[in-house]
Structures are given as C-alpha cells and as structure tokens.
Amino acid sequence: MATRLDPKALRVYVVTTGTLVRGRSHRAIAAAAIEGGATAIQLRAPELDDAELLALATDLASTCLGAGVLFVVNDRIDVAVAARAAGAHLGQGDAPADARAALGPGRVLGISVADPDQARVAEAGGADYLGVTVWSTATKPEAVGEGLAGVTAIAGATRLPVVGIGGIDARNAGRVIGAGAAGVAVISAVAASPDPVAATRQLRELVDGTTDRSGGTA
Numbered sequence: 714m715a716t717r718l719d720p721k722a723l724r725v726y727v728v729t730t731g732t733l734v735r736g737r738s739h740r741a742i743a744a745a746a747i748e749g750g751a752t753a754i755q756l757r758a759p760e761l762d763d764a765e766l767l768a769l770a771t772d773l774a775s776t777c778l779g780a781g782v783l784f785v786v787n788d789r790i791d792v793a794v795a796a797r798a799a800g801a802h803l804g805q806g807d808a809p810a811d812a813r814a815a816l817g818p819g820r821v822l823g824i825s826v827a828d829p830d831q832a833r834v835a836e837a838g839g840a841d842y843l844g845v846t847v848w849s850t851a852t853k854p855e856a857v858g859e860g861l862a863g864v865t866a867i868a869g870a871t872r873l874p875v876v877g878i879g880g881i882d883a884r885n886a887g888r889v890i891g892a893g894a895a896g897v898a899v900i901s902a903v904a905a906s907p908d909p910v911a912a913t914r915q916l917r918e919l920v921d922g923t924t925d926r927s928g929g930t931a
Contacts, residue, residue, distance in 0.1 A: 717800075718821050718841040720874040722783040723896035725917045726753040728878070731760050733905045742904045743773055747780045749903075749913025752896070755802055757787035770796035785823060790815045802844065805831065813839030827859060829870030836871045843873050844898065847889055848880030861892040868893030883915045887923040896920065 727746035729739040737745075743754050754777055756770055770786050774796045777784035785800040786793040790812065793801035800821025803812060816822055824835040825844040832843055845867050848858040858879055859867070868875045874895035881889055882902040889897050897920060906912035 717819065718783075718874070720842075720895040722752050723842055723874055723876050724752045724920045725750065725913060726755065726783075726876055726878075726896050726898035727751045727903050727913065728755045728757050728787070728898055728900045730900050730904050731758055733901060735905060737904060737909070739769055740773070742909065743776065745909035746903055746913045747777070747782055749910040750917035751782060751903075751913050752917075753783035753785070753898075755785050755787055755898070756798075757900075759788070763792075767792055767795055770798055774798045783821065785821060793820065800841070810838065823876070826867060827857065828863070829866055832867045832871040832873070832875075836873050840873060842895070843867065843871065843875045844878055845875055845894070846879040847877040850880045850901070861888060864889060864892040864894050883912070883919055886916055886919050890920055890923040 729742045731739060739756060739758055746754060754773065756773055758766055758769065761769065770792050774784050784798050785802045786796065786798050787802050788807045790801045794817065800823065801816055802823035804825045813822055821841045822839060823842045823844055824840045826832045826835055835843055845864050846858050847860065847864060864875060864877050875893060876896045876898045877889040877894040878898035881897045881899050886897045899916065903909045903912050
C-alpha cells in the first residue's frame with residue numbers, strides 16, 4: 714500500500730460542482746462537507762479560468778489542511794502543485810504516463826479506471842487510489858457505470874483503495890462499501906441536498922458503520 718495515503722481518508726469523498734441548483738459555490742459545498750464529516754474534498758471546477766481556479770484551490774487547500782481533510786484538484790496537476798493541494802485526481806484521458814513525476818513524490822494521485830487492466834496500469838504508474846463509476850448519473854453522463862460487480866473486480870485486481878462514484882447516496886452507499894470500496898464519492902447527494910451538512914453526516918455514519926462491520930480498517 715502506498716504510504717502517501719491512509720485509506721480512511723477516502724471514506725466520504727465530496728466532489729464540488731458549479732453546475733447544480735441551490736446557488737451553492739464550491740467554497741460553500743466544501744465548507745458544508747467538512748462540517749458534516751467528509752474525509753476528502755475534490756475541487757472540480759472546469760468552468761473557472763486558470764487564475765480563478767488557482768485562487769480557489771489555494772484557499773480550499775489551506776482550509777482542508779486545517780481541518781485534517783484530504784484535498785485534491787480534478788484534472789489539473791499544475792494547479793494542485795501551485796496551490797499546495799494534497800494531490801490531484803485524473804481521468805483516463807487526463808492521465809499522462811508521467812503523472813506521478815509531474816505531481817511529485819509526496820502528493821496523492823488518484824486515477825479513474827473502468828476495468829482491472831486499467832487498475833493495474835494505474836497502480837504501476839504510481840497511483841495512490843482509484844475511482845470507479847458505479848452507476849451512470851446525469852451529473853457526469855459521459856461516465857459509464859461499472860456496477861457493484863465492477864467495483865468488486867477492480868478492488869480485487871489491485872492493492873490500492875477504490876472509491877466508488879456515480880449515483881451514490883445514503884440509500885446505496887453501504888452496498889458500494891460492501892462490494893469492496895474503501896469509500897464513496899458523491900456530488901449531488903451533498904451539493905444538491907436541502908441540508909448538505911446533514912447529508913454528509915449521514916453518509917459518514919453509514920460508511921463508518923458498514924466499514925467497521927465488514928471488518929475494514931476502523
């Protein structure tokens with residue numbers, strides 16, 4: 714297991730978004746998630762220009778560091794490094810062979826994968842954790858859901874912790890953990906909730922309880 718990352722940091726992983734209703738900013742989503750007990754925050758803000766993204770990432774990196782929460786930047790290794798984020802998360806189309814070298818040895822690298830072969834390649838390339846789309850979702854329609862069986866197959870093909878994302882909320886988070894994921898990543902389940910703090914807290918309680926009962930790391 715890579716020493717850069719404690720798998721417990723992935724238990725409840727909230728991805729920010731600037732596209733959902735309720736008028737919440739990336740900062741507001743992150744703040745609510747942290748208050749509710751999120752263990753990781755990913756900044757996903759493709760709508761921002763470089764200067765805006767760097768300023769926001771720098772601010773959230775400081776906030777998350779102070780709260781003891783893992784903070785990663787989606788897609789942009791350059792911004793993650795400049796903002797002093799804990800790491801970056803890359804998709805298959807954004808994961809160059811030199812991603813680990815570009816990010817540096819001390820930062821966390823997450824890579825989205827769709828099958829065991831991609832998982833093994835990501836591990837060999839220096840990834841610290843893997844993201845797997847569980848169910849298709851309108852939030853990210855281009856991502857194809859691999860289902861619970863896909864989570865199990867990928868988790869069994871690598872030593873790296875796996876985070877499930879896509880269509881996950883309090884109704885099914887326990888099933889994702891039961892399939893072999895170390896944690897669940899959510900967007901709309903928190904960002905679009907009437908009470909994002911309570912939604913995050915409920916997810917944290919469910920994931921912690923399921924992980925502990927299944928014999929995972931407490």
